[in-house]
Amino acid sequence: MQKWRTLHGAAFTVRVAADKRTPLMDTLSNHKAPSLLGQVAIITGASRGIGAAVARSLARLGALAVLCGRSTASLESVAKTIAEAGGKAEVIPCDVTRIESVEAAAKRIESLGRVDILVNNAGIGGFDGPLHQLSPGAWDQILDTNLRGVYYFIRAFAPLMIRARSGHIINISSITGKNPLPNGAAYAASKWGLNGLTYSVAEELRGHNIRVSVICPGSTNTDLSPHAGKDPAKMLQPEDVAHAVEMLVTQAPRSFVSEIILRPTQKP
Numbered sequence: 001m002q003k004w005r006t007l008h009g010a011a012f013t014v015r016v017a018a019d020k021r022t023p024l025m026d027t028l029s030n031h032k033a034p035s036l037l038g039q040v041a042i043i044t045g046a047s048r049g050i051g052a053a054v055a056r057s058l059a060r061l062g063a064l065a066v067l068c069g070r071s072t073a074s075l076e077s078v079a080k081t082i083a084e085a086g087g088k089a090e091v092i093p094c095d096v097t098r099i100e101s102v103e104a105a106a107k108r109i110e111s112l113g114r115v116d117i118l119v120n121n122a123g124i125g126g127f128d129g130p131l132h133q134l135s136p137g138a139w140d141q142i143l144d145t146n147l148r149g150v151y152y153f154i155r156a157f158a159p160l161m162i163r164a165r166s167g168h169i170i171n172i173s174s175i176t177g178k179n180p181l182p183n184g185a186a187y188a189a190s191k192w193g194l195n196g197l198t199y200s201v202a203e204e205l206r207g208h209n210i211r212v213s214v215i216c217p218g219s220t221n222t223d224l225s226p227h228a229g230k231d232p233a234k235m236l237q238p239e240d241v242a243h244a245v246e247m248l249v250t251q252a253p254r255s256f257v258s259e260i261i262l263r264p265t266q267k268p
């Protein structure tokens with residue numbers, strides 16, 4: 001019987017006759033999933049969709065997942081699934097658009113003693129029509145959630161990472177941060193802005209050994225994404241984006257993958 005591990009750390013066994021074992025098999029069977037044990041990972045917008053998948057996957061790698069979002073009940077149900085799978089999660093409700101809410105959350109999170117990973121994922125869509133028909137209130141809500149909220153979280157947690165001389169900040173942007181998006185101009189502007197913010201802050205924090213990167217996913221099968229005319233099975237799934245986050249937080253210490261553009265293999 002040979003013990004193996006999947007990349008995600010799950011153990012499985014394969015019956016291999018002693019005379020059929022190869023050195024490669026021995027190497028693979030010693031492979032261990034990279035561990036985030038003891039690390040603290042904050043995920044904004046963790047109550048559903050991509051954020052919930054990222055939280056589950058970082059918890060599976062051993063991190064304490066700190067789940068932020070506005071709906072306490074939904075965050076608690078994600079925390080419950082993490083705990084049932086043997087992981088650790090803490091629910092800290094927070095509205096990323098409100099500075100006082102972010103500061104209150106930061107106070108609670110700081111009591112955990114460290115922050116290793118910050119995934120700025122909370123976001124809202126806005127794909128209903130041309131910019132000249134968008135209300136100023138809707139403009140504010142999109143920009144405040146998708147861009148200002150990221151600034152608030154970096155403002156709250158970068159100092160902690162600077163003191164620790166380590167950290168990962170991962171911003172979930174969009175492929176629409178690279179392309180025009182008719183009938184979604186404010187959303188596109190928020191994501192183009194988020195890309196610019198990321199590239200700039202990456203340079204500000206690089207010298208402190210903090211990696212700031214951005215993931216630009218294409219259509220992902222969540223509540224946010226317009227599904228009309230698309231095959232949900234071909235769309236990216238939230239777990240695919242979570243996998244990209246896993247790759248970033250487990251990369252070799254000297255390397256810095258600063259941007260990931262993630263497309264579905266087949267056009268949905």
Ligand code: NDP
Binds near residue numbers: 146220
């Ligand atoms: P969902 O609508 O499924 O989830 C959005 C999450 O953001 C929810 O947990 C929501 O929680 C949270 N959120 C929204 N507003 C706030 C706020 N003011 N404060 C705190 N949390 C908030 O969307 P996705 O999972 O699809 O989106 C996640 C990110 O991925 C977004 O930034 C989105 O722009 C990006 N993205 C999505 C793509 C897609 O096709 N789905 C493609 C590319 C990028 P609650 O409402 O409880 O607060």
